Amino acid sequence: MLISTLASLVPFLLATNALPLESRDGPTDNALVARDPGSNWVKIGCYVDTVSPRTLTGAQTVSDTAMTNGYCQQFCASRGFSIAGTEYSKECYCDNTIANPVLADEATCDMTCTGGVETCGGSARLTVWSNQGTPPAPGHETYGDWTGQGCYYDSVASRALPTQISIDQVTIEKCTAACFNGGFQYAGVEYGSECFCGDVIATDSGNVGTSAPDGCTMPCAGNTLEICGGSNRLNILSYTGSSLPSGPSQVPSVGDWDLKGCYSDDVTNRALPVRQTIEGGLTVEKCTDKCFSLGYKFSGVEYGSECYCSNAIGTYPNSGSPQTDGCAMPCEGAPSTEICGGSNRLSLYEYTGSGLSITPTELPSYNDFNSKGCYVDSVNARVLTPLNTAQAPMTVGNCVDACSAAGFTVAGLEFSSECYCGNALPPLSTTEGCVMACAGDSAHLCGGPDRLNVYQKEEAPVIRHYRIRTVRASTGDFLGYVAQNLGAFILPTYTTDVAAAAVYEIDGDATSTIPFSLHQLNPPDANHQYFGPYEGTPNYNIIGTISKTNPGDTKQPTGSTRSQYSLGESAVFSLNAVTSQLTQIWVQDNGVAVPTIPYYYGSGTIGYFMAVINEAAFQSIFTIAVKVNWYLEEVTA
Known part of the structure; x- marks a missing residue:
């Protein structure tokens, strides 16, 4: 619009104080010096501004330390605007048209820019500039040999450019330089602070890798004059030069360390759990040296800047398994030559030499x-x-x-x-x-x-001692305790004198389903210390003092105090935890365990116990035998 035309418009009441800035475009200060905007920007005059409505209604920013006209021009150009205006020393406004074009006296634009000795408007005054060239569309600017391709959809789950590079205070220049060193054709900036590289723009569901009409609006963390994508939005640039290097690769070996491959990793379950701090930029050599110095046989580099060690590779559902892709991130300390894993990917090395210190073990x-x-x-x-x-x-x-x-x-x-x-x-x-x-x-x-x-x-185990209390099964009447000394038939009998009762300890686990043995303390026969059945007939067995057998054994040559030829089984007892009643089995020759029922044949010490398998057959012969129940009674004193 011609200045003469603008000057003919009717002026309106001017404000006498600075107008408040309504910031809506991210960070409001930037200490970086603005780049030379070129020669296409032409000053078109000093204009009146008001709070509502603004004369320039597009993007806006403020810098208390770095504002210049060039700074403002670059800010507006990067956001697709052709008109830039500075105000009140530190404010910058953008638009493509002047909404309320009221030209003011040039002398009223009298405030010095915060970033240089030049005029940046005044109180309610804009120093307005117009780009007389044809500015590139937002996201299509050129940075050296890199040309913007625009705004693209992206996703954390599926990246359009798969290789992320860790950069502090990212700018477009820093990201393109990192991707160039890595030999990548494409560079992309996202979410204001992230840098990605790739050789192709990958596409996937959800429009990933396709052009996005909007969403690239976030200023770069390292230079707020530049736009670095947005949330799930990627500003992509393509290398247009002719000298792209071949890029880094996974180092096959470093001294006695050999590359084992690219492995999956997970933050919550590390394949190599011991992380090490590396100073001065990570390289494969620095990480392997660190792991070797600490005595570890495995070393892994990840995400371009992380080093891990271990003496074993942990394996989890999402970690510790070989992978065919994902190890593509340049090492922070050797970006043009070495690969240091990737996102959730380890370039994993194994020490194959003989100089490693002894691998630590668990102290038993x-x-x-x-x-x-x-x-x-x-x-x-x-x-x-x-x-x-x-x-x-x-x-x-x-x-x-x-x-x-x-x-x-x-x-x-x-x-x-x-x-x-x-x-x-x-x-x-x-x-x-x-x-x-x-x-x-x-x-x-x-x-x-x-x-x-x-x-x-480990607490010393509590050894409990028991007596075997014998009661008549039909009435519950107390008959006595299994006696310490053997009866007339050189077999266990019972006594009503508690002082004369035999004392036993459980050999095994009474809480388990596996049968246990009963070991007699101070037995009358040191060679036969266990209370248990030995073979009589298919219908019943005799209860005697025998040697120990293992759970599940069929009859063994245990011998007994009565007969050295006895075939017995000691591990036959189980305990009811509520009633303390003993039950018992007999393992037949075919390996099948059958329950047995205790009987007493005789009276007092003149008699002996029997373990009955077939009650009907047994009772037809031993008509006066008494069916009994046995209970374990703990000895407390």
């Missing part, structure tokens, strides 16, 4: 604490209580001693030098992740990241 026990294995822990929800009094440098013994002194029965060691205590085992055990040597004992393991090597105090 320390004093009366035994190893219980590896357990899962979390920084945000500790499964044991931290203890800071353990002697350093950390060893299993130092932690166990400290926990024991504090009255705890469980000790856990984590991340090489941390000690935790408790009185119960953690809830979740694992076979992965306990890979770090103790800080004070390189031969033994002290957990790992979020992993505990756990030790528990």
Whole structure:
């Protein structure tokens, strides 16, 4: 629009103070010096501005330290506007037309720009510039040999450009330089702070990889004059030069370290759990050297800047398995030559030499604490209580001693030098992740990241002693206890004198479904210390003092106090936990266990016990035998 035309318009009442800026375009300050906008921008005059309506109604920004006319021109051009106006030293407004074109006296545009010695409007005054050339559409600007291709759809689940590069304070120039060093044809900036590279623009569902009409509106974190995509929006640039390097590759070997391949990884379950800090930019050599110095046989680089070590590769559903793609990110310290994994991908190396220190192992026990294995822990929800009094440098013994002194029965060691205590085992055990040597004992393991090597105090087992109380099955009448001494037939009998009762201990687990044996204390025959049946007839067996047999055994040559040729079974008893009643079986020659029923034949000490298999056949012969029940009665004194 011609200046003479603008000057002929009727002026309106001018404000006397600065107009408030209604910021709507991201960060409002930028310390970077604006690039030379070129020679297409022409100053068209000093214009009146008001708060409502604004003279220029497009994008706007403010800089308390860096505003110049060039700064404002670049800001407006990057957002597709051909008119730029500076106001009140630090404000910038954009548009493609002047909504309320009221030309003011040039002398009223009298305020110095915050970023240079030039005029940036005044109070309610705009220094207005017009781009007389043909500005590129937003997202199609040229940066050296890189030309913008516009705004594209993207997705976290499926990237249009698959290789992400970690860049601090991203700008378009930084991202294109990183992609160039990696030998990539395309560079893309997203969400104001992310840089992606690729050799092709991949397409997928949800319009991924296709042109987007809007959404690329976020200023770059490193230069708010530039646009760096948006949420799920990617500003893509294509390399148009002729000298694109071949790009980095996975290093096949470094000294005695050989590339094992590209492996999956997951933040929650690391294939190599021990992360190391690398100074000065990651390379494969730096990571393998670090892992070697700490005695680890596996080394992995990931995401261009992360180094991990371990003595074993953890395997999980989403981690620890070989992959055919995804390892494509240049190493931060060697971007033009080396690949350092990718997003959730490890370039994994294995040490094949002989100079590695001894791999640490789990210490089986320390004093009366035994190893219980590896357990899962979390920084945000500790499964044991931290203890800071353990002697350093950390060893299993130092932690166990400290926990024991504090009255705890469980000790856990984590991340090489941390000690935790408790009185119960953690809830979740694992076979992965306990890979770090103790800080004070390189031969033994002290957990790992979020992993505990756990030790528990083994209490001396409580040995309980019992008498066998015998009652008449039909009435429940008490008959007596199985006697300590054998009766007239050199077989167990019963007595009503509790002091003369035999005392037994359970050999086995009374809470299990597996039968146990009853071992007599101070037996009358040291060679036959177990109470149990030996073979009589197919219908019944005799209860005697025999030798021990194993659960499930058929009759064995146990011998007995009565006969050295007896074939017996001792592991035949089970216990009702509620009533304490004993039940018993007999394992037949075919391996089938059948229940037996106790009977007593005789009276008092003149008689003996029998284990009946076929009651009808037995009762037809032993008509005066009494069916009994046995109960275990604990000896308490």
